[in-house]
Amino acid sequence: MTTPLNAESAPVTTGRSATPIILDSNGYAGPGGTQQSPLLDGLNPQQKEAVEYRGQALLIIAGAGSGKTSVLTRRVASLLETRDAWPSQILAITFTNKAAAEMRERVHAILGQGSDGMWISTFHSSCVRILRREAEKIGLSSTFSIYDSADTKVTLKRIIKGLDADTYGFTPGSAGAKISKLKNELADADSYARNANMSDPQEVMFVEIFRQYQARLRAASALDFDDLIGETVYLFRAFPKVAALYRRRFRHLLVDEYQDTNHAQYALVHELTRPVTPELAQEMEDDGVHVRNLRDASGAIPGASLTVVGDSDQSIYAFRGADTRNISGFERDYPGARVILLEQNYRSTQNILSAANAVIGHNFDRTDKKLWSAGGDGEKIVGFTAYSGHDEAQFVSDEIQVLHAAGMAYRDMAVFYRTNAQTRALEEILVRSATPYRVVGGTKFYERAEIKDALAYLIAVANPVDELALRRILNTPKRGIGPATETGLSSFADDNELTFRQAMRNSAALGLGPKVTGAILELAELLDAAALMLVPTSVTDDGVPVGGANVSEVLEFLLNGSGLLAGLRNSRDPQDEVRAENIEELVAQTKDFNKENPDGGLVDFLTQVSLVAAADDLDDASGTVSLMTLHTAKGLEYEAVFLTGVEEGLLPHQMSANEPGGPAEERRLFYVGITRARKRLYLSLAMTRAQFGDINVAMPSRYLQEIPADLIDWKQSPGMANSRGGTQPRALNARRDGGFGGFGNSLGTGSNDGYGGRSSYGTSKQPVGLPPGKPKTEWANKITGTVRDNGGLELQAGDRIRHHDFGEGRVNQVTGEGTKRIAHVQFDTAGAKKLLIKIAPIEKI
DNA sequence: TTACAGGTGCTTTTT
DNA sequence: GCACCTGTAA
Numbered sequence A: 001m002t003t004p005l006n007a008e009s010a011p012v013t014t015g016r017s018a019t020p021i022i023l024d025s026n027g028y029a030g031p032g033g034t035q036q037s038p039l040l041d042g043l044n045p046q047q048k049e050a051v052e053y054r055g056q057a058l059l060i061i062a063g064a065g066s067g068k069t070s071v072l073t074r075r076v077a078s079l080l081e082t083r084d085a086w087p088s089q090i091l092a093i094t095f096t097n098k099a100a101a102e103m104r105e106r107v108h109a110i111l112g113q114g115s116d117g118m119w120i121s122t123f124h125s126s127c128v129r130i131l132r133r134e135a136e137k138i139g140l141s142s143t144f145s146i147y148d149s150a151d152t153k154v155t156l157k158r159i160i161k162g163l164d165a166d167t168y169g170f171t172p173g174s175a176g177a178k179i180s181k182l183k184n185e186l187a188d189a190d191s192y193a194r195n196a197n198m199s200d201p202q203e204v205m206f207v208e209i210f211r212q213y214q215a216r217l218r219a220a221s222a223l224d225f226d227d228l229i230g231e232t233v234y235l236f237r238a239f240p241k242v243a244a245l246y247r248r249r250f251r252h253l254l255v256d257e258y259q260d261t262n263h264a265q266y267a268l269v270h271e272l273t274r275p276v277t278p279e280l281a282q283e284m285e286d287d288g289v290h291v292r293n294l295r296d297a298s299g300a301i302p303g304a305s306l307t308v309v310g311d312s313d314q315s316i317y318a319f320r321g322a323d324t325r326n327i328s329g330f331e332r333d334y335p336g337a338r339v340i341l342l343e344q345n346y347r348s349t350q351n352i353l354s355a356a357n358a359v360i361g362h363n364f365d366r367t368d369k370k371l372w373s374a375g376g377d378g379e380k381i382v383g384f385t386a387y388s389g390h391d392e393a394q395f396v397s398d399e400i401q402v403l404h405a406a407g408m409a410y411r412d413m414a415v416f417y418r419t420n421a422q423t424r425a426l427e428e429i430l431v432r433s434a435t436p437y438r439v440v441g442g443t444k445f446y447e448r449a450e451i452k453d454a455l456a457y458l459i460a461v462a463n464p465v466d467e468l469a470l471r472r473i474l475n476t477p478k479r480g481i482g483p484a485t486e487t488g489l490s491s492f493a494d495d496n497e498l499t500f501r502q503a504m505r506n507s508a509a510l511g512l513g514p515k516v517t518g519a520i521l522e523l524a525e526l527l528d529a530a531a532l533m534l535v536p537t538s539v540t541d542d543g544v545p546v547g548g549a550n551v552s553e554v555l556e557f558l559l560n561g562s563g564l565l566a567g568l569r570n571s572r573d574p575q576d577e578v579r580a581e582n583i584e585e586l587v588a589q590t591k592d593f594n595k596e597n598p599d600g601g602l603v604d605f606l607t608q609v610s611l612v613a614a615a616d617d618l619d620d621a622s623g624t625v626s627l628m629t630l631h632t633a634k635g636l637e638y639e640a641v642f643l644t645g646v647e648e649g650l651l652p653h654q655m656s657a658n659e660p661g662g663p664a665e666e667r668r669l670f671y672v673g674i675t676r677a678r679k680r681l682y683l684s685l686a687m688t689r690a691q692f693g694d695i696n697v698a699m700p701s702r703y704l705q706e707i708p709a710d711l712i713d714w715k716q717s718p719g720m721a722n723s724r725g726g727t728q729p730r731a732l733n734a735r736r737d738g739g740f741g742g743f744g745n746s747l748g749t750g751s752n753d754g755y756g757g758r759s760s761y762g763t764s765k766q767p768v769g770l771p772p773g774k775p776k777t778e779w780a781n782k783i784t785g786t787v788r789d790n791g792g793l794e795l796q797a798g799d800r801i802r803h804h805d806f807g808e809g810r811v812n813q814v815t816g817e818g819t820k821r822i823a824h825v826q827f828d829t830a831g832a833k834k835l836l837i838k839i840a841p842i843e844k845i
Numbered sequence B: 001t002t003a004c005a006g007g008t009g010c011t012t013t014t015t
Numbered sequence C: 001g002c003a004c005c006t007g008t009a010a
Helices: A045-052 A068-081 A097-111 A123-138 A149-163 A172-184 A189-195 A201-219 A225-238 A240-249 A263-272 A278-286 A350-360 A389-405 A420-432 A449-462 A467-474 A483-495 A500-505 A514-534 A551-562 A564-570 A574-596 A602-610 A662-674 A702-706 A743-748 A774-782
Strands: A057-062 A090-094 A119-122 A145-147 A222-224 A252-255 A305-310 A338-342 A381-386 A413-417 A437-439 A625-629 A638-643 A677-686 A688-691 A694-697 A712-716 A800-803 A807-815 A822-827 A831-836 A842-844
Touching (some): A045 A338, A068 A090, A090 A097, A119 A123, A123 A240, A145 A149, A145 A225, A149 A222, A172 A201, A225 A263, A350 A381, A350 A662, A381 A389, A389 A677, A389 A688, A449 A514, A449 A602, A483 A500, A483 A514, A500 A514, A551 A574, A638 A662
Parallel strands (some): A252 A305, A413 A638, A437 A625
Antiparallel strands (some): A688 A694, A800 A842
16 A cells, blocks of 8 residues: 555644744754763764754765665654754655655654654655645646646647647657656746747647647646646746745755756755745735744845755666756755765675675766675675576576575565566566565556546546546446547537536537437536535534545445446456456555545545555565566665666666766666665576567676676676677676686677576586687587577477486477577476577587 | 457656 | 557448
């Protein structure tokens, strides 16, 4: 379950009066006396200073595993304990809702008292909260919808179709990415148009797409993810008095993961920490807003104190507009800022840290920072080169079982990968080995079609002008309302300046068939009736409305009235049974929501659902292995980490190659992955990887050779590359003394015998490796021409073969063409495998 | 209007 | 390998 939305705290206009102690020129006054606060127990000197420092601006450079969360939490607790702040004066911004919930809990645990009124949430949640309050000021309904990327895509698709913009090469994806990027820079269609080369028809078209997109969102009273930040900045800039109220309220701002803030978020932080001018402060006072005890000698309200925590080495969201200059320019932006470095690592063994340091050291243009641990070297990193993605998954699964047998809980293990597509092979194998696992993020629950359908009903009730939601449910379940009718309704609405919903109510005027008209009216009435359910039946003396239906009641009413659930239940498609169960799960979630948020309304529920992050649905209590992308892994830690797919093209990813700073960002991603591990780290790669349904040969990642050889114990090494040929990435940190086959080498010559490097078994002292030089001779004998197809090996069903590792087996079938011919082999002991004939270590017998 | 068949293109990461 | 799109038949 996700983090409950906090009950709304007191509105700013009635906020409690503030404590006068905001600034302390000497830093920290201390909680009195010589006694050290228990808050500082077990902290090192740098951490202590980070907790106790009092001043306008503080930058904490926190290396991975340096106790950042603990410091941040204690700092908040300390601010409260020393009476430097009331809870309601604190705004702490975290990266995920989960981190926010954790922080809230820990502050509560430390202080044992209410942290009520404190805002601990993500950038997006905080902004929604502000925007819902101030919505009418910027021409929005307070029940505005929040569009996710899928909603954006659908909207853009319609616009592009309407403009025939695909002839200019625009796709919903490309246009969406560009718009998002601009919004992160706080640009809008007009400002973009002013600077664009408008003699370029493509630019003109883009501006038009951008304009129409914005207009559609407006008409639907909707904001996309980027707008949530951008519109809040706009609100503060356009309405100084509104901004002043929030500046007055939030006296202490704390921002986690500052290296991942984009320009819009940076601007937001700036707006919130700006001083209130004497004139404005006076105006507020005249309006009856209590500010006197906050004003300084000049009559102004000084800017709030700002604490940011970050680590540029862990910046992995540049593709989303994150700009590390925000962190590197902090001292320039906030003159007199204090900078504290946390370098001692409390998480990982020294071997893991040494690997991490070595890797990240290859990024230039960074302030050198070396993590160190007092915890000893620990185990070596385990390396494994698999034959295929499935083989790799098998290795991971086997090792998980070994660790588990040795007493490690499943929940303490995690498997990381670069792309979501890699889960397929992993899941297949984990299911087969009955390993309990869960995919964190991935295809998220709320992104499933049936869930989006059900939610669209709720959105249509909460925000009646949202055309997107209405059109989604118009013919779901099937009501005989086809695309022709849908566009008919839409243009009818446009022509008569009606909303889509009003057009539905007036559908009789369209002259459609009685059946279709009836279906449209029935849906409109259902939604109207649901909206009525929400209206409170009475009001208490304090003005609190009572009697309105809660979220689950409305949802169940809609599901029954629309027949959505019944339709799935009665379907003969077995998949629909699962979909029905998912909807039941959603109903259960609304009931949980009611319980956890007695005051929460429909809009609150929808907001919470819109803003869940991948990492939020992590349930620490579940005894399962966690599978997730490297991006999702940030901020988490595990006893044992499997970092899979450490291959060229995957890590670094192919797509990053053209982007400026791409390879460096990929390296940081690798670094983030490594530093998640506490005790055991496994790096694995595959020599072939299935992609887009066919199989490709993969190369070991360049980052592997950046790790000192003595830190890795290769169970199966990719082998030593290549002294001849020379175009391929060079030797990995395989042991130099052994005679490894040349994985990279043989690729370089356009051929491959498969398991060049299989001869090494890491710590094994047996001379299993081929003598140096011998492999070369062997290849020299075998290689004829540029491409060798495993010596021209022809296989057909029925043939017996011998495999280097799997032993003997029988070929059941041969599929594919040319270099991608695949033998489906039933091995006598190793089971069924698919092998790429060209490179598999096999011979016919 | 719906259902289905066949073709196409695609994946980096996410609030 | 799959999701999505398009075109066709009922």
